[in-house]
Amino acid sequence: MQTFDLGEKGLRAMHEELHAQTQSTNETAWEIVNPKGSHAIAVGLDAPIEVTVRGSTGYYCGGMNKQATINIDGSAGPGTGENMMSGKIIIEGDASQYLGATAHGGLIVVKGNAASRCGISMKGVDIVVHGNVGHMSAFMGQSGNLVVCGDAGEALGDSCYEARFFVRGEVKSLGADCEKKEMRPEHIELLKGLLEEAGCDARPEDFTRYGSARQLYNFDIDNAGAY
């Protein structure tokens, strides 16, 4: 395990070390201590390494991640995992707004709750939140899966495209063009896999699926009130 003291050495030195790791690196386990809520921790990683941040993080931890597994041993600030391409981010605490914004791939797990706009413009990422998510979650979600084991706030999936949403608890309201969908066997299977990977023992059968009604896909003046 390589231990890096962020408070002492700073962000630039940390990224120089992490970005230097290649596909065949032997230094696969990293620990970042003294994060003190710093912004942009472990961004732009592109190697099969596991990084554990011992504490809470500021904005954009794990931004644009590829391949790496990032554990946040605390809560995470806004935009965590933004535009992630692959890999995994596991947040032990809560996540602030814009979690996984525009992320293309990989898995983000939140053991606590996620705030508003969770999964905004998601483009293929899977997000599993053990608790609740805030309002406007998955706004303009394009693809990928958002799994909420608790409740979802107002306007879930507003203006969404092909992203899927699975909510176990209550949904305060659905956003424009988002509707309840049938849970077919393939969805149960998909959800089962995601819950397992996220370390969540919830039963897939207890979830409801939501997604796009596809009524706003091509502009129609008669739908202007919905925009």
Add this chain to the structure above:
Amino acid sequence: MTDQKIPHTTPRQSATFSQDVNSDIRRAAATGIYDIRGGGAKRRVPNFDDLLFMGASISRYPLEGYREKCETSVTIGGLHASNPIELDIPITIAGMSFGSLSGPAKEALGRGASMAGTSTTTGDGGMTQEERGHSTKLVYQYLPSRYGMNPDDLRRADAIEVVVGQGAKPGGGGMLLGQKISDRVAEMRNLPKGIDQRSACRHPDWTGPDDLEIKILELREITGWKVPIYVKVAGARPYYDITLAIKAGADAIVLDGMQGGTAATQDVFIEHVGQPTLAIIRPAVQALQDLGMHRKVQLILSGGIRSGADVAKAMALGADAVSIGTAAMIAIGDNDPKWEAEYNKLGTTAGAYDDWHEGQDPAGITTQDPELMARLDPIEGGRRLRNYLKVMTLEAQTIARACGKNHLHNLEPEDLVALTMEAAAMAQVPLSGTDWYPGKPGTGF
């Protein structure tokens, strides 16, 4: 009674309800939807044609046109980036997306810019291989939609441009209509083929200047502080917007006036929101000067730049470089009269064609139709753009030498006069024949 005829008055068109206005009303009444089009503001606004250079005589002396050098190079982004962009000429190619433009058009822009020693810019659709492969200096736009955004392309870019707004539609997003969404465009944007692709007006993961500062930090860390980070803003409130962009850590500012084009936006937005390019440059330069950042954070002005005279005037007012979009499209063949018969079939005429969003461009530029696209030869298009950029540069040098300047950057407001009160007020240069402009300190106006 006589059968004398009562004379008719000459039929008189209304200035308020002009033929143009009436056609807008009829179109709205027939369709129930606002007009969407491409391009920038078509109305006349005060512009660079309202300024003149005074040239040299006894009180200033000129440089010899064919003997004495007039430099044109510019370095962009040296404040924080270890690899700033070095350009031979201060005229860059503005961001235009693959999707709104065809692959051959993007390739032509890359080829032309590279031959002329300048940069080109991606757009709201990600980076294509044609573009990267043919652009020696490529600026990668970071837009609210993040279509096609990925860290590999981010690291392949020579600069990153965080787009906050554009002059044609300050505060507006975009929409690429379904008919232009080919398989390739759909794949790059991660959306189904044939559906309208909306581009948000705000970034999904930051709001306001404090967040922008953190976003810029993140982009710098991902790219190792190597490449410059530009911030592009529309000409809305330039003094404050540029002050905040500098505070957020931008290496360069791209400032776009309302004549700047767009791929597709509501006509009412294009014509009624934003400020003329001429009006936004002095407040922008003032913001840079007040923070001691003029010439340290570069100002790239865009929106209706057409000629070397425009380039020289923009630089005399304090810009470090300019950016062209519509003019570059025209150079490679957009709205060329040789396609007049086809423009007529589309109900328009060469020079006025602006339904770029519909994907039927006879010139093969604003389309994804394979047959139309094939009409544009990217090599010939690139050559034409190179020629045009060279001419603009020669024109700007001609003016600069006449003003006694050995570098375009040495042009200054004192070289200019204005032809109209409006232009004098906006550019803060004297009305021709006077030593006064509206708002001049100490004059009581």
